[in-house]
Amino acid sequence: MSSAEEFDVVVVGGGPSGSTVASFVAKQGHRVLLLEKESFPRYQIGESLLPATVHGVCGLLGVSEEIERAGFTRKLGGTFRWGSSPEPWSFAFAISPRMAGPTSHAYQVERMKFDDILLKHSRKLGVDVRENCAVTEVVEDGERVRGVAYTDATGARHTVSARYVVDASGNKSRIHRRAGGERTYSDFFRNIAIFGYYEGGKRMPAPKQGNIFCVAFDEGWFWYIPLSDTLTSVGAVVNREFAESVQGDPADALSQLIAKCPRIDDLLADAERVTEGVYGQVRVRKDYSYSNSSYWRPGMVLVGDAACFLDPVFSSGVHLATYSALLAARSINSVLAGDLGEEESFAEFDARYRHEFGLFYEFLVSFYDMNSNHESYFWQAKKVTSFADSELEAFVELVGGVASLDGAFVDAESARTRFKHTAGELERSVSQVDRTGADDATPLYQSEIMGSVMEQGTQMQVQAALGGDLDPADALFPGGLVPSADGLRWVASAEQ
Numbered sequence: 441m442s443s444a445e446e447f448d449v450v451v452v453g454g455g456p457s458g459s460t461v462a463s464f465v466a467k468q469g470h471r472v473l474l475l476e477k478e479s480f481p482r483y484q485i486g487e488s489l490l491p492a493t494v495h496g497v498c499g500l501l502g503v504s505e506e507i508e509r510a511g512f513t514r515k516l517g518g519t520f521r522w523g524s525s526p527e528p529w530s531f532a533f534a535i536s537p538r539m540a541g542p543t544s545h546a547y548q549v550e551r552m553k554f555d556d557i558l559l560k561h562s563r564k565l566g567v568d569v570r571e572n573c574a575v576t577e578v579v580e581d582g583e584r585v586r587g588v589a590y591t592d593a594t595g596a597r598h599t600v601s602a603r604y605v606v607d608a609s610g611n612k613s614r615i616h617r618r619a620g621g622e623r624t625y626s627d628f629f630r631n632i633a634i635f636g637y638y639e640g641g642k643r644m645p646a647p648k649q650g651n652i653f654c655v656a657f658d659e660g661w662f663w664y665i666p667l668s669d670t671l672t673s674v675g676a677v678v679n680r681e682f683a684e685s686v687q688g689d690p691a692d693a694l695s696q697l698i699a700k701c702p703r704i705d706d707l708l709a710d711a712e713r714v715t716e717g718v719y720g721q722v723r724v725r726k727d728y729s730y731s732n733s734s735y736w737r738p739g740m741v742l743v744g745d746a747a748c749f750l751d752p753v754f755s756s757g758v759h760l761a762t763y764s765a766l767l768a769a770r771s772i773n774s775v776l777a778g779d780l781g782e783e784e785s786f787a788e789f790d791a792r793y794r795h796e797f798g799l800f801y802e803f804l805v806s807f808y809d810m811n812s813n814h815e816s817y818f819w820q821a822k823k824v825t826s827f828a829d830s831e832l833e834a835f836v837e838l839v840g841g842v843a844s845l846d847g848a849f850v851d852a853e854s855a856r857t858r859f860k861h862t863a864g865e866l867e868r869s870v871s872q873v874d875r876t877g878a879d880d881a882t883p884l885y886q887s888e889i890m891g892s893v894m895e896q897g898t899q900m901q902v903q904a905a906l907g908g909d910l911d912p913a914d915a916l917f918p919g920g921l922v923p924s925a926d927g928l929r930w931v932a933s934a935e936q
């Protein structure tokens with residue numbers, strides 16, 4: 441065994457949560473080692489992103505422009521055939537004033553490319569990234585975690601010591617167990633996902649051609665994610681009670697499910713399933729909805745899927761992964777800088793992470809109630825976020841990942857710059873919505889909610905463009921902490 445190297449932080453896993461936390465800690469000048477068991481680029485599911493990730497976290501990381509240049513499909517919102525309405529209905533991120541203007545979109549990404557960009561960016565920021573290195577053990581010293589042991593590509597075993605170990609190893613690894621507590625699987629979200637890739641699937645008419653399309657059918661629901669002009673990610677999420685639908689050969693099972701869902705079958709009428717390369721396999725995932733009772737212990741913290749995941753329906757996975765990574769980095773940076781005690785700093789991480797997870801949990805439970813119509817989903821979003829001015833706005837903010845009201849995502853300077861562009865864009869988006877409303881003839885576009893939200897949205901953006909106050913970064917609970925001006929640490933709310 442080689443002698444133990446020393447770092448401030450060792451991160452286990454190079455997915456979006458791992459690279460994000462590593463980058464934010466390295467940005468403060470700390471020594472960070474990231475150990476990834478695979479060689480990047482590697483496959484991962486989770487392709488539909490939210491604006492909060494691509495403009496919020498990626499903006500703070502300094503990688504937004506690179507992501508923009510990568511040529512991913514622009515996602516302006518989502519289209520759903522869901523609930524009691526037989527016709528599809530859509531939402532656009534532009535409806536929320538917080539996301540309007542140049543930030544009113546997200547991307548549909550090939551995760552191999554997206555995750556690779558984030559990991560390379562970590563390297564640029566000084567993180568020591570070692571691929572083909574699998575962590576096998578967490579090193580403890582009494583109550584405290586002190587480091588990890590790992591095996592490199594040659595099979596050699598190494599130990600490293602660190603003041604913090606971050607478990608960002610996703611949902612399949614068992615490292616999270618060393619944080620104490622238990623992983624509790626959701627009784628409600630007990631679904632199985634089966635997914636593959638198609639060349640030549642149809643696209644929705646502009647401006648919705650980049651939207652995620654979610655279609656409920658008798659046994660569950662389908663996602664239809666346009667990854668490029670020709671490549672589409674297609675997956676069925678099936679309730680456990682229909683588990684026999686995904687038995688046997690996965691490719692046959694997926695074809696049979698598609699045949700049961702006429703809208704997806706129609707979109708794929710001229711398409712062929714990819715059968716070679718990384719997209720050639722039909723994959724099955726289950727047991728992915730859980731939360732750990734403990735997200736941290738002295739010397740160790742869990743982020744991303746290592747801590748919790750819910751459900752693919754609103755693309756919350758990469759958002760929760762990168763947002764929790766930012767929260768953890770603030771706590772680590774604050775303790776390493778000597779600003780705050782460990783207990784206080786990580787209590788803030790824990791509270792905010794559970795709050796964001798809880799928002800999505802409560803809302804998605806309602807969303808799965810297929811007997812509701814979409815206006816009640818909006819109502820439910822308002823109930824769980826309880827600050828936005830209208831139901832539709834709350835819904836869009838929640839599904840856009842900005843409901844956390846995090847100051848770093850709505851930082852005053854960049855928001856003012858953004859809002860300067862917005863008045864004109866909003867007007868254009870209203871007329872687009874009107875046009876698509878005519879095609880779809882859904883109640884969404886005819887509802888009073890829509891009209892009043894668009895009007896309110898215009899007023900709020902004009903006010904912001906003229907220098908009106910933006911939301912302050914509120915403490916989540918009395919006496920709680922708020923992000924520092926650079927977004928990378930915590931400070932007491934009175935210091936803001």
Ligand code: FAD
Binds near residue numbers: 455
């Ligand atoms: P991961 O992306 O899993 O990365 C973990 C990394 O750790 C991997 O690279 C792995 O190789 C590495 N690792 C594991 N063990 C070790 C070890 N012992 N040592 C070193 N390295 C290790 N999210 C969305 O945002 N949008 C979606 O549309 C979406 N769709 C989904 C559909 C399905 C069916 C499922 C199950 C999930 C979906 N998700 C979606 C969720 C998304 O996949 C995850 O939330 C996201 O990938 C979590 O990122 P992460 O960095 O925490 O983990």
